[in-house]
Amino acid sequence: MSRKRLLPALALLAFVAGCGANAAADDSAKLSLDAPLPTAVPDGAKIVVGDPATEVALKLSGQYDKVSKYVQFANLSGGPQTTEAFRAHALDLGSVAEIPPIHATWTGLHVKIVASKFRQDPLNHPIYKLGVAPGVSVKTFGDLRGKKIAYSPGQAQGALILKVLKKAGLTKDDVKLVELPSTGDVYAQALAGKQVDVAPIGGVQIKRYLAKYGKDGASTIDHGLRDDAGHLYGPVESLEDPAKAAAIRAYVAAWGVAQEWIDKHPKEWIEGYYVKNQGLSAADGQWLVDNAGHPDIPADWSDAIQRQQETIELLAQETGNKVIEAKDLYDLRFQTVAADAIKGGAK
Structure with missing residues (x-):
């Protein structure tokens, strides 16, 4: 999406979201980032999520109605779009690869990763x-x-x-x-x-x-390096809002179940997402499924944080930015949420 097309989209999102993303900043009852996550999503809670692929997976798997009560999906993904939407207070959660949370932090945004997905046998996929x-x-x-x-x-x-x-x-x-x-x-x-x-x-x-x-x-x-990181991340101001934090936790659980569903239902995913949603041929969809392998959604982020730290140090050296601590990019309260949801099924 070009910047010219993105700006009207952000304006619309900001209008729909209202001042929700700023609510926690003005509310004396902020949720501390080291407080336990609320487990019940209160009535009226709403989060705006930029995760188009998972939206489709939830619809195909019959799980969409469980999240639509508290999630409004935005057709945004990737680092530049999510960063700009965070700045506009129009987005609570975005789906990105490894670099955007680092880059967002270097540009002054306070963000946290709440879910991580990798690939099994990543060097071969x-x-x-x-x-x-x-x-x-x-x-x-x-x-x-x-x-x-x-x-x-x-x-x-x-x-x-x-x-x-x-x-x-x-x-x-x-x-x-x-x-x-x-x-x-x-x-x-x-x-x-x-x-x-x-x-x-x-x-x-x-x-x-x-x-x-x-x-x-x-x-x-082949480059022979790991390039398989995928994250859900969002602004700290959303995580400091107790209602939004509860909704984000519930969404991460649904996200985990959706990734498992995609892996277990390749034919439905190819037809419903790659063909009908993305306009690809069935052959292209099959190629993508075959080359993606199977997802790895760990309940322990230690290895991921170590790899992220190595990436940060390399980028800092090459770009002149300050070295930041990778562990500070992760909200460890969410570490087992997706993996636990997969073990227990949809919750």
């Missing part, structure tokens, strides 16, 4: 591969030296490039980083048009890029 432009020879990381590489600061793809360069023993000075937005098929088009030599491409773009340009010499290589 990466989200991204490095796309190589037709006529360009990149077989190993060493071949990246001197290449033009697509780069999106503040997003997962940008962080992945920095990690790849570190693994290759290269610095930013050894390549030419070309800043491009990572939305849609921008990277694939940039590769095909020789604007860049290398770019991280993900999802069905991997399949389509090779199918369309493979005959011209386009290729991909």
Whole structure:
């Protein structure tokens, strides 16, 4: 979504949400961030959630009516959109990859991660591969030296490039980083048009890029790094509102059950989400399911926090931002909520 289209959407969200996101800031009865989470969602509680894929999963699985009492879904996802919506006090929860909570904190937003999802066997089921432009020879990381590489600061793809360069023993000075937005098929088009030599491409773009340009010499290589983190996160002001905190807890539980449903019902997911909602072919949907593997929703975030800290330190070194503590990005009260919900079924 372009910024021109995003601003009216945020204005509408702000109108609908009213001053709800600011309520906790003006209310003397704030919920402390170390207080136990409320377990009962009070009547009238409402949160605005930007998590379009889970919205579809809840509808397909018959769970939607259980959350619609307290959730209003917004067609927003990804770091730039959720960050701007948080600033507009128009969103309580967003679905993103690894980098947005870090970037939001560096830009002055106080946010917390409340749910995390990864992939089982993540090195064999990466989200991204490095796309190589037709006529360009990149077989190993060493071949990246001197290449033009697509780069999106503040997003997962940008962080992945920095990690790849570190693994290759290269610095930013050894390549030419070309800043491009990572939305849609921008990277694939940039590769095909020789604007860049290398770019991280993900999802069905991997399949389509090779199918369309493979005959011209386009290729991909594996990066061999973990790129599988996915989070739900939101502004602290929402978590300080007792009613919203209860609703967020209930949503995280429903989210966990929905991820499990997606994994156990691939045919329904392909037809209901990839085909009917996203407009992909059934073959593309099957490819995405096969290459995603199975979800990993841990009840212990220790390893995730350690990996996040490594990412923070790398990004801080490369961007000049201050090193922050990864553990401070996580609201550990939610650590077992999704995993417990999966064990117990919908609650």
